[in-house]
Amino acid sequence: MSNLHFAELELALDALPRLYPGPGGTAGVVSEGRIIAAKAWGYADLTRHRPMETGTRLPICSITKQFTCGVLISLFAHPDRLDAGVARLLPRFKEALPSIEELCNNQSGLRDYWALTVLLGASAGQIFDREDAIRMFTTMERSHFAPGTRYSYSNGNFRLLAEMIEAESGRPLECHYRDVIWKPAGMETAISAPDTRFPVDDVIGYEGNAASGFFPAANGIYWVGDAGISASLKDMLAYERWIDKYRDDADALYARLARPVKFRDGTPAAYGFGVAHGKLGDFETTGHGGALRGFRAHRLHVASERLSVFVAFNHEADAHHAALHLGRAALGIPQQRTAAVDESWRGQWTCSETGLICRVDTGETGATLNFATGREKLTSASDRSLHGPITSMTRTGTTLTMSRPKENLVSRLMPLERVETADAIEIAGRYACDELDAAMIIETADCGVYSRFEGFLGVGPMELVSPAGPDTWTVATRRTLDAPAPGEWTLSIRRGMNGAVAGCVLGCWLAHGLRYRKVS
DSSP states (O other): OTTSOHHHHHHHHHHHHHHSOSSEEEEEEEETTEEEEEEEEEEEETTTTEEOOTTOOEEOGGGHHHHHHHHHHHHOSSGGGGHHHHHHHOTTOOSOOOOHHHHHTTOSOOOOHHHHHHHTTOOTTOOBOHHHHHHHHHHOOOOSSOTTSOOOOOHHHHHHHHHHHHHHHSSOHHHHHIIIIIHHHTOTTOEEOOBTTSOGGGOOOEEEETTTEEEEOOOOBBOSSSSOEEEOHHHHHHHHHHHHHTTTOTTSHHHHHTSOEEOTTSOEESEETTEEEEEETTEEEEEEEEEETTEEEEEEEEGGGTEEEEEEESSOSOHHHHHHHHHHHHHTOOOOOOOOOOGGGOEEEEETTTOOEEEEEEETTEEEEESSSSEEEEEEOTTSOEEOSSOEEEEETTEEEEEEGGGTEEEEEEEOOOOSOOOOGGGOEEEEETTTTEEEEEEEETTEEEEEEEETTEEOOOEEEEEEETTEEEEEEOOOSSSSOOEEEEEEEEEOTTSSEEEEEEEETTEEEEEEEEOO
């Protein structure tokens, strides 16, 4: 603990409510097995004036995934014995099925089912029960890359694991969480709360921001395996202490979860068994974030320094950056600095591997890449390339090469001419996606262009369609069942031999390569 920067950490903790303003939050730090900070601020319910406390249970969202994988490897010495269950849950799948381990490592190639709910007509806040998820799996036919070859975040991987664990063991997943992790770790109040309509401890999650104000978020999702656990700050700090207690045991549960994994070609992967591997300065880290409408959480573990950080908000501020902020302060790592990036990098391209639009914006604070679900900061290197936490970019003439090692993705980016206005009359009409048994309707209204999606989940709201390039449009989705929303969808028009619009390909980072044919 002598290497810890206590004064800087205390200042960083005190700054969280100001840097990440919202209704309330909790944050704590464990060092060498001891809790050295535990802080709660604000309100769990603004209307009832109920304060947030260190014992208030909040959804930990996708942090649940490592608990699910922990149960899996504890119950089954050879998890691949469950591989047959994948075929049972994906009966219409026409391509190579992923293995259990590829599900655990987000290498399955399965499109994220929460992103697909948008295309199946879901509206924000509607009820999505357990059987709705099962129905989605039974209709899946294809992946968007071959299993084991790349990384793509997919909540469905862990929902499938949960279904198979319960079917094989004959017991609810919550019982296994309690026996395998919660009791041994001393997580005394952790609970499985799969139905988000009924938050534990009556805590309210909020949308909005300081400028627009905060308002209760509507959730109607049934989670199990991919999320669903609610835990207090006290619970999560107990978990971090448990990890530290068995730090020298190579067979301890967290040590097994955090072991390095690879892709099928032998390339090291940065995600495995519900645990993300990264770096904070020169220090190796493991951890995971979580997001549900109205809630954000993140845990960060630096094994070499015996340091753990946990942050949770009942609003939609960036818990990941908040955890990094505390970690940097505790370890004395200077905050990252950015510099101006040459304006020649500004532009937009089409990714040859995914078909998605890739945009780069430049300014005095560096460059930002808009490609996945959020914006990534990029800085310029001495060789005139750009680098960020996930992406590196090099340039040859007008063509860029984008490398995302954590995803095992290297792609050529082809220039896409910007188009500010376009005639939408010829793309208007009804489109069918046979793979999803769903439809997309594009309509024009004076100068506006809008779309809606229809499927077994209903008829979704009208979404804004904007021109981006020649025969390339974007569809904005800001509110979905899950959070964060998939964001921008790339809509690429396909024409027949006569030049008329015949269909399109639609996709976002979580679910790309979906083909639609125009039917009217």
